Amino acid sequence: MTGPLSDAALATELARTTRFARLRHVAECDTTQDLAASDSGPGSAVFWADHQTRGRGREGRDWHDEPGLDLAVTFRVTGLQLPQPVMLPACVPLCIAAALDHAAGTPLTVKWPNDVFARGRKLAGVLIDGRGDRAGSFLIGIGINVNRTRFPPELEATATSLALLSGHEQDRAAVLRDVAQALDGCLADLQADRTAPWLAAFRARLGLLGRPVRLQARGAEHRGTLTALDFEHVVLDGAREFPLGLVRAMHLA
Ligand code: BTN
Helix, strand or coil: CCCCCCHHHHHHHHHHHCCCCEEEEECCECCHHHHHHCCCCCCCEEEEECCECCCECHHHCECCCCCCCCEEEEEEECCCCCCCCCHHHHHHHHHHHHHHHHHHCCCCEEECCCEEEECCEEEEEEEEECCCCCCCCEEEEEEECCCCCCCCCCCCCCECCHHHHHCCCCCHHHHHHHHHHHHHHHHHHHHCCCCHHHHHHHHHHHCCCCCEEEEEECCEEEEEEEEEECCCEEEECCCEEEEHHHEEEEEEC
């Protein structure tokens, strides 16, 4: 039986198979987003903490991890020029889902804009900082519930973890490796304009095309049948069109 992947083996594998030439793994930090932002080293790199004391979620929310059990990681990516910037938030949850279907033992779904779900419960979330300046730099923060089996009361009914889904403990370093490799492959595809498979995955994992939905955009809620969806637009009832980047939430009605 093989043991857990060591930091050294993980770093070597990432450097060999992905653009992430450097791994920094700390026991604790405020947030890996700031750890990555303050790092002066070159190129694309990975920042992993066993515990964040001020983990950040989207829209100013907090993000909690269970020390030593979950995965809090920021991928700093440089030199990333995308045909459409919204492809990044659209595709990162798809990468997580593709990387972790097997470990979860169940097909994972995504919820626009940033969540990965399993059996109707949240497994992972994504927070992306940076707007792709001239250097094309982004901080892609990913939080995954890996080995925690208990949640605080406010999350108990809505969250899950890989351990709960699979029935056994998972190697967090191997989870990180699988997500990093999926992300690297996805970014290479997007940069080369090979977007068709990602658009197909986006539609499939969202699971909303042709169904009645409610979406939040331009400060209001809109209801209708989702008749078209791509990386530019969302269309309701064949007529009402919203830029995907302006859609703040999208649910089954
Ligand atoms: C969300 O679901 O609202 C997004 C959660 C993102 C959490 C990750 S954990 C690693 C990185 N560091 C943070 O402080 N946040 C992201």
